[in-house]
Amino acid sequence: MRRSRGLSAALALSLAGAGTGLGLVLTPEAAAITPPVAFTADELPTWQPNGVVFAMEQANGTVFAGGTFSAVRPPDAVGGAEQEAVNFVALDAATGNPTACKLAFTVGDGTATVRALAVSKDKKTLYAGGYFGAVNGTPVSSLAAIDIETCTPKAGFHPGVPATVRALDVTDDTLYVAGDFGTVEGQTRERFAAVDAASGALKPWTANADEPGRAVKVSNDGKNVLLGGDFFTVNGTNTHALAVVSATTGAVAKTYSTIPSNSVVKHISADATGYYTANEGSGGGVFDGRMGLNTDFSEKWRDRCLGATQYVLPYDGVLYSSSHAHDCSSELEFPDGKRNFFLAQPTDHTGTAPAPVDGFVRGPRKLGWHPTANDGVGEGIGPRVMSVAEKDGVKYLWAGGEFTLINGQSQQGLTRFASTGDVGAPTTPVASAAAVKPGEVQVRWRTSYDQDDSRLTYRIYRNGSATPIATVTADSLEFERPQASWNDTTVKAGQSYSYRVTATDAAGNTSALSANAPVTVPASVQAYPDRVRSDGANLYWRYDDTVSPYVADSSDGGNTGGIQVGAPALRQSPGAVTGTSTAMGFNGTSQQVYSDHRQSVGASFTVETWFKTNTTRGGKLIGFGNNTANSSSTFDKQLYMTNTGRLAFGVYNGTARTITTGLFETYNDNKWHHVVGTQGPGGMTLYVDGQNKGTNSATNSTPYAGFWHVGGDSLTSWPNRPTSNFFAGQIDETAVYPTALTQAQVKAHFDLAKAPADTVSKVTASEDTYVNQGAPGTVYGASSSLAVRGSSAYETYLRFTLPAAPAGQVLKAASLQFKTSTQSGAGTADTVSVVPVTGTWSGAATTFTTKPALGTTPLGSIAGVPDGSAVQNVELDTAAVSAVLGSSYSLGLTSTGTDPLWIWSSESTAADAAPQLVLTFGQK
Known part of the structure; x- marks a missing residue:
């Protein structure tokens, strides 16, 4: 609409890690962006006008932009003096800087504007249409031809067009013109006309329309011309907004009756497989989106998103469009809400097209390319035109219009995107973890968003490890970010774990780690959530989330x-x-x-x-x-x-x-x-x-x-x-x-809901220290790290104030949790045992010489700890710990080998640093 304000996507999962039972899936090196999208969404520095760009074309690595403006200035981040540019500017496609070509489009009365540009097939002539009376002082009448090499108007080309020209298309010998005019060279030519491409002489071709012409496109075979605009008749034949006429006579070859009366065609483009229209409407029941036509001009699909489409550009199998789409509910995509100014979708459906709905086949689904813009100045339309230019082997997608922001940064009227150089990282995943039965943790996260990648690779890290335990790939779009999840089946009952997730795009840009998602694995099945899952819930919100705005789905396999x-x-x-x-x-x-x-x-x-x-x-x-x-x-x-x-x-x-x-x-x-x-x-x-x-x-x-x-x-x-x-x-x-x-x-x-459930107590060490046989008189009670080794000996001591078992419950599981430090070689190849401390000790006074006695029967052990700072769990003897509940209890860590283990103490400020006991209580 001109000023309107007002699916469950399948996750492609590639799993790797111990919890899946599969071997590691290596993600292959990929292109910078997700195919078939050909451009990044990262804006490049570009000179910008002080008004609106209505028209754009390119030739030989130069981009031409026309509109209503008086000057161009450098990108805001660069700074510098502006240059005069009277409704036209030529820019280097690769640098975004103005070239030496300067043209001024002026008019004696009113406001001059350039509304349409077209380049001849031999790339030697630039045609310009709009409302103007002179180019660099050379008299013309709203239509001009420019010699590209010399950047000068062709004085002999000056057909008289008394009103605004809005669209152009050119063949080897004919320039087709659309606009508001009723005559050309004094002869009746209502809204559409054809002139000789070299001389500007009016041709007999006639396609008179009753309302303005806004788009014109010669068919691929050159035999017909597609017309677009506001009209309801062409040459007296009923056809609204779109028509196909003979390229030689203008006789009507095909009419259209399914575009609503309150909608118009703003632009028409073509590729080898067909034609595409950009549509705009006012009021209710409008057609505001895009239409794809077959080579025989029959309709193949209609994208009925609302939000005034201004331009369509097919390129390498993708249809890029500029609009302010705000409601794609009819396409089963985003509902009415924020405006989306740039869209990309395949030019055609892959495989069998969906069945018609309300008589129309839906458009191909949107792709993961989503630069942002704003309404901007003028009519508040946002982007209006686009063009692809190539220079030095790099392709650039240029866009012009009314916007004043691109990707949240100040940029007026012009911007560009490249086929290489993706530098934008995905958003950080929002992760959580839950367990409803022994032996399994569900790690889940809201899929991230990347402006130019719809398929992202997620890596799941457990307990602070630098090595991912699993890798998952999943699809997401800006407006559709379903949950992804992975089940860790290597966990043990009664032990605590934490998980973090990153997202990486195809270019290797990686998000920050998500916040820690902690979970304690229950020692017995949690009756209520397990029953909800087993009864087949495909959405299950438990509201245990710790951060906004994401709510996790705890269903079994739900997303x-x-x-x-x-x-x-x-x-x-x-x-x-x-x-x-x-x-x-x-x-x-x-x-x-x-x-x-x-x-x-x-x-x-x-x-x-x-x-x-x-x-x-x-x-x-x-x-x-x-x-x-x-x-x-x-x-x-x-x-x-x-x-x-x-x-x-x-x-x-x-x-x-x-x-x-x-x-x-x-x-x-x-x-x-x-x-x-x-x-x-x-x-x-x-x-x-x-x-x-x-x-x-x-x-x-x-x-x-x-x-x-x-x-x-x-x-x-x-x-x-x-x-x-x-x-x-x-x-x-x-x-x-x-x-x-x-x-x-x-x-x-x-x-x-009232069935008994396990309760978990996490008890942090109230005091800790270690002793060193090599420094027998040294006290380490204030150290931020602790050590364990057999020879020469390091021994670690931990004191805990244990709670009593809750009424009616007993201890069902106990584990000691500690975190290896960040120093090199902090892990150990040796077995570390947890034993009771039988003597007295204090962190402030204990040395190797005064160390307490240790019990001989281990409460638990861990057979080797890998290098790298990570949380480790040691399962403890439940009966032995049960016997000392409600008391102050000390544990010692010992080993018999020569490879030391270094862990954080309770004095450390590292995350998850302090040693703690995890105690799970449940019904007898």
Whole structure:
């Protein structure tokens, strides 16, 4: 639209590491950018005008830009004096600097502008159209020919065009012209005309249109001309916005009737496989996107994204476009929201094209190329034109328009991108880790975003190691960043681990490490989450996340993470389920979580969540809608609360079908409640706290692609609509299933929420030191590192204040955790044993001479520790540790070899440095 403001992507997983049972997958060296994209998204320094660029062409390594401006200036980062440039500038494609070619396009009355440029096939002549009366003082009439070698206007070429010229295309002997004019050389030529390419003499070719012409393109075989614009008739024949006419006579060869009346064609381009149009509209029901045509001019696909497409440029199988696309819902891509000014997509579908929707085949899916811009000056359109130029073996994609920012940096009117030199790293992954049963940790992260790479390589590092334990590749786009995950199956019950993840693009640019994602592996199965996973949840948000804005999906194999809106309160405790799981708090006015990629919901499904509230304004607990952060216009499959605290479950299948709890069955009592809605072949059912609260016979709902919302989204026109669309209170353990759960399954979930769960205590050493046989009188109690060696001996001592077992629980697992230091050779090839300390000691006084006695029976051991700073775990004898719970207890670290182990002490400031005991308690 001219001024409009208003899928589950498959993860390609390549796994490597001990936890997968596969050998290491080596990622091959790749091109700088993800094929078939040919350019990076990194902007290059480019001189910039003080106005708008409307037209662009290139020849022999020089880029020509025309528009409405009076000067050009260096890139902001470079500085320097501006140069006069009157509506035209020629620039070196490789440097972005102005060339010696200077042309001034002027007019005696009004504002001169250059609106169209075209270069002859022999690259010797530049044609310019627009609204102007002279070029460097040579009289012309809105159409001129420039000798490229001498940069001078051809005085003999001056056809009289009395109104603005908006588009040009040229063959060996003919220049085709489109614009606002009604005559040329005093003869009737309405909006389209043809002149001799050498002399400018008017040709008899006639294609009269009733409204302005904006685009003209000669067919690949030279036999026809494609016309684009605002028109509704050409030569008296009905055809709106697009037509094909004879290249020799102008006779209409093909008409079009499917472009809405409020939409126009702004540009037409071609490659060997067909033709492409850029489209713009005003008002509702517009066609604002791109159209692909076959070589016979029939439509092959239509991309109906909203947001005024200005230009289309096919290059090496990719269609680059300039627009301000803000809503690609019709393409099952990003919903209405932010503007996207540059897009790239294949010129055609790979394999079989999708089935038509509303009579149109969707456009090819967007590719991972996404420079950013802004609306800018003038009409606030953003980028308007593009061109590819090559120099010294490097190809450059140039863009011009109204923008004043590129990739967040000040840059007006002109920018360029190269085919080499990708320097932008992906965003840092947001990672978390969780374990619901012994022997397995799920490491998951929101896929990163890279402006010119859609497939990224992720490396997972465990316990601070510099060597990745696994490598995963996954696809993501700026608007679609599904969760990726990897299961570590080499972990041990009762031990703690931490994970960090990096993202690397094909050029080798690597993000920072994610924040540490810690996890303790349970000693027994956690009943509630294990049952949710085994019952088939394909979305499971537990709300244990520690950072915004990502919500992890804990389902088994799911990839539907969530994005927080409005900063809901994290880690609200206690949660709905026994154990350490936490809830999320919502303010009832603006906060929600939405799923991070578009998907569809089948005829059978279940929505489930826990909530606690005392609100009297109601709100949506969970539902499905067609937008993300903005309110959805289509929405159902929802659980919501009325103002009085009643619960409703509803779908839409032509009418709203709802089930509501009884008049006096209210649940805004500030207690945790479990609510489930199911739909399947047997109809709909609403369950609350494990009990069936009502059914109906509705077995279907309106199919559409959308996003899950928790905590808020539109409820307009729904029965018993509450005051607020947003829920005020706490929400926990949200799950979605692709089946209708049975009443027995629902009741089991409700009951298991209160099942006993393991608890974990992490006890940091309260005192530590080591002794050195080589320095028998030296005290090391203040040292930031500790050492262990058999000969000559180093021994380490650690003191812990152990808690008593919680009431009704016993110790089920115990481990000692320490971290090797960063010094060279900190690891050891020897076996290190953990033994009880039987004598007394203090960090302030103990030396090798005064060291305490050690027990002879090891509590645990570790057979070799690799070099490199990393966290290590030593499993300890549970019975021995159980016997000393509730006391101050000391452990010693010894070995019998000659290779020393160096670890951090509690005095160190390194991350995860202090030695600690990890104690897991559970039911007897």
